[in-house]
Amino acid sequence: MTVNVEYINPFLMASSRIIKEMCFVEAKIGKPYIKEPIFLDNTIIIIIGFTGKIKGQVLIAFEHDVACDIASKMIMMPVTEMDDFAKSAISELGNMILGNAATIFSTQGISMDITPPTVGTGSMAFTHAQATNICIPLEYDNNKKIEINIAIKGV
Template identity: 75%
Template sequence: MAALNVDHINPFLLATSKILKEMCFIEPKMDKPSIKEAVFLDNTLLIIIGFTGKIKGQVIIAFEHNTACDIASKMIMMPVTEMDDFAVSAISELGNMILGNAATIFSTQGIDMDITPPTIGKGTMSFSHSYSKNICIPFIYDGDKRIEVNIAIKGL
């Protein structure tokens, strides 16, 4: 497995911070990155987006139910207490915006990539990648609300 290249991780982190600030009006603080298994518990909502091109892999953005409701509330500017179709659509679009923004950052570096449409997962799940370790970068806002960005890039 190749050494970890932060140049391949940073565009995802920059895009996540930018989109959360601009679309959700929050100031996320990046917590300590770690390598961890992609295992998610029952009260979790996931946005799963793959990417292909010069670099290939997958991003899984994970929210606990209450955090997902909070983010959806901020995006649609009305209270959300359950992840109905409208709230899930907003969360899906958040994933599109983050990965689309990351793809734009990569393109300025001469790295072309295409993203897949988002898939939404709910509940207990685990993923394994035979081609990569899962790098988890938590973003914290409002003291205790946590959004996990899980990145697996082929070759890293």
């Protein structure tokens, strides 16, 4: 199944914009690729679904040290452990990214509602029925990486 790039670009635009505004870093968008949505032990994932004209979910994945770095930048204090406050910060980052993407889609006449974010940690695997998981890495500060995983159903 192919996914129209017009459905991917709003997520990328929103991700790079919000990361720049909230974390004060310029994230470089890497090459998109198809990835099985399987994550290892040291991973923190923000899961947000969306419904409307297009349906699916976004999994924003960070290795533990990158999640701590992003949370540190957001709350402007050092974060060394992903406690409830740090998880709340990166959860809100995901909320802002998807909210911004929904706004971009609305300017194209595509309505979208998003679910509240869920934060997952540890080894996880997901199955997307009728959807291909497209992974787009965002890199900053010499090798720190955030993965934006987008699975859109039926387009």
